[in-house]
Amino acid sequence: MNTVSERLAPELCVDYLVDYDEVVRFGVETGLVDDEQAAVLRALASRHPDVAVAEWTLVRGLREDLYAACYEGGPTEPVVREHAEAVAAGTLARAGDGWEWSFAVDLALPRRRLALAAVDLLLRDxxxxxxxxxxxxxxxxxxxxxxxxxxxxxxxxxxxxxxxxxxxxxxxxxxxxxxxx
Structure with missing residues (x-):
């Protein structure tokens, strides 16, 4: 949610997710995407710019849906739908002492990982x-x-x-x- 600065002042508001490359950069910065995956995602985005723009739009929509659910009394259904789509696209596998979701490295990877993180946030004690x-x-x-x-x-x-x-x-x-x- 903090990829928007001065959110409450529309005349000052700055959205830092200006394109798909920034989504990838954010993914790396937050640990949702590693450097190797980021390189693949950037290559895919250059080969499929329309799909990258669509994913960028979906990521921003997920961010706004999560913000609305947390602070504007909005519904959680859009976030839950994104989560369900991510779960359907992934594989749950043992990783060390726990479990981890694994996804194909495609342009939807950052959104899927963000959807899992969003629901994890909503379910915190x-x-x-x-x-x-x-x-x-x-x-x-x-x-x-x-x-x-x-x-x-x-x-x-x-x-x-x-x-x-x-x-x-x-x-x-x-x-x-x-x-x-």
Missing amino acids: DLDRLAQCADAECGWVFLDSSPRHNRRWCVASDCGNRNRVRDFYARKQAATTGVVE
């Missing part, structure tokens, strides 16, 4: 710790692992500082003008 940044524009999501569960900002040094400075300036202005909010 500590989903009540899933929070959205308190910044009025940000909209990033994080898992609050603070000891008192009172984290407010996605990144304290970014949104936190910006909001603390904004609040300080507003208090200074109020003290100077005598206007109290």
Whole structure:
């Protein structure tokens, strides 16, 4: 969900998943796709650009469906449908002490892995710790692992500082003008 910056301020909103290559880069960065798979995916995308664009669109749709389910009271059915399609396309196999999904390396691989991760997120026991940044524009999501569960900002040094400075300036202005909010 955090591939959109300033989600809550449409005039400032930036979507970082601008094309299929960025989906692959995100997959590598998050460990959903390894470097070897990424090379295959990029080659496939160059040979089948229309399919890559379709997959890019589906990944963005999955992201928005997950966000809507978590923060806008939207239905979970679209996310569950993506999950079911991923499960149908995969093979569950023993891996070390556990089990792992295996998929063909095709252009749908990042979406399938994201669908599994999305449902894993929705099924967490500590989903009540899933929070959205308190910044009025940000909209990033994080898992609050603070000891008192009172984290407010996605990144304290970014949104936190910006909001603390904004609040300080507003208090200074109020003290100077005598206007109290």
